[in-house]
Amino acid sequence: MIENIDNYVQLVILGICTVVTMYKAITKQSRLWMLITFFYGAFFLGSLYWELFYLFRGETPAKFYVAEFSWYVSYMFLFLFLRLKNSEKQIPACWIKWLIPVFAGGLGIFFMTFGQITSNIISAVLMSLIGMEAVKGLYSGSKEMKPVHITTLIFFFLEHFLWTSSCIFEDGSVFNPYYYIDIMISISLFVMLLFVRKALGNEVTE
Amino acid sequence: MNYIENIYICIAAPILVAILAMSGANSNSDDDKAVIAGSNRKRVMIFLLVGMTICLLSSYISTYFALVLDADRQEATWEITPLVEEVMKFFPILFYILVFEPEKREESAVNILAVAVGFATLENICYLTANGAEDIVLLAVRGFGTGVMHVVCGELVYIGFVFLWDEFWLRFAGISGLISLAATYHAIYNILVSQDGFVAWIGYLVPMVTALLMLYLRRRMSRIKNKLQPE
Known part of the structure; x- marks a missing residue:
């Protein structure tokens, strides 16, 4: 029950975010908006696929990881968005960003003890890239983008808490923190959209 | 038992003959426009044939993966086939753009739609021979659902060729990302249409609605572009 509520909340939020960003990408004709649309769209499609697979087959997909590919792609588009935005400004070297791969890599090794080596390596690499870009942007990026970078970092840490909780808590009860963290991720994604909207408000048409 | 090779030969043969017949059709013409139009028509026919060939090869590769991963029919359709098909459909266009280096990349990328149509045609014919043609x-x-779904997936990848081609890292990451996105969309379609009744109908309608939405967005985009152009 709680799992379904969590999944549906996430699908609705991601669906709204995808439609809004798609509309913006078309009206603004901006590549940055397009990348953020693909971020939300890929996350939405991955979650929808996962939910439908579970609904009609009664088990999670385990042969080819289509949903996982979609989520990796969404991380990649978020990274591309942050990188493209950060590249607009000359950013000096920022050593603190290297703490991110240490954190993601360390947790990645912990997750690998539960299986799935390749997917954990891919997740750790992509999440590290996102986190590093967010820290870099936070350190010396534009003022309007700072809230976006903060929300990205919140998303980064929430994702890691989610994966950690899925390793520790395996029950499907309402007391499992996994579901609440997942709902928080959905909220953080929605908040991110609001900040992106503000940051790209004056984005010049490309 | 579905003899896909036999069907392929039967359908591909007339297209191949047409391509060969078109080869020298406009070569002696002095009119440049006629030559260009002729070569465009020939190219579309070739990509149509390539799409059918890709459908045949995809079925082999999907079957191979299904055997290796010990997947049942449903798992193969929902998990393996979409990714294999979308990756395979992309290769001919990538080959064409990298090897022939056409001047107008965007126009060349449109050929991905011809590949998609060829692919959907052979797939639909195989479905007909396996399930009959009564209903x-x-x-x-x-026919519309599957055909449009393949075209929508092709259009998704086409976006990458048009908007994300400028820088190497953006090109590589963007297009591979869009292929994966197309594969997930394809997989969702496969899940829905493999159900009975109402859910299957929703599945068939999803690509049509998406295609209409894409058409509307494309028109809106060109309208905005025209408005932004200085008079």
Whole structure:
């Protein structure tokens, strides 16, 4: 029950975010908006696929990881968005960003003890890239983008808490923190959209 | 038992003959426009044939993966086939753009739609031979559904060629990302249409609605572009 509520909340939020960003990408004709649309769209499609697979087959997909590919792609588009935005400004070297791969890599090794080596390596690499870009942007990026970078970092840490909780808590009860963290991720994604909207408000048409 | 090779030969043969017949058709013409139009028509025919060939090869590769991963029919359709098909459909266009280096990349990328149509045609014919042709309504909906779904997936990858080609890292990451996105969309379609009744109908309608939305967005985009152009 709680799992379904969590999944549906996430699908609705991601669906709204995808439609809004798609509309913006078309009206603004901006590549940055397009990348953020693909971020939300890929996350939405991955979650929808996962939910439908579970609904009609009664088990999670385990042969080819289509949903996982979609989520990796969404991380990649978020990274591309942050990188493209950060590249607009000359950013000096920022050593603190290297703490991110240490954190993601360390947790990645912990997750690998539960299986799935390749997917954990891919997740750790992509999440590290996102986190590093967010820290870099936070350190010396534009003022309007700072809230976006903060929300990205919140998303980064929430994702890691989610994966950690899925390793520790395996029950499907309402007391499992996994579901609440997942709902928080959905909220953080929605908040991110609001900040992106503000940051790209004056984005010049490309 | 579905003899896909036999069907392929039967359908591909007339297209191949047409391509060969078109080869020298406009070469002696002095009119440049006629030559260009002729080569465009020939190219579309070639990509149509390539799409059918890709459909045949995809079925081999999907079957191989299904055997290796010990997947049942449903798992193969929902998990393996979409990714294999979308990756395979992309290769001919990538080959064409990298090897022939056409001047107008965007126009060349449109050929991905011809590949998609060729692919969907052979797939639909195989479905017909396996399931019969009695129910006209279902076949019409399936014909449009599958055909449009492949075109929508092709259009998704086409976006990458048009908007994300400028820088190497953006090109590589963007297009591979869009292929994966197309594969997930394809997989969702496969899940829905493999159900019975209402859910299957929703599945068939999803690509049509997406295609209409894409058409509307494209028109809106060109309208905005025209407005932004200085008079």
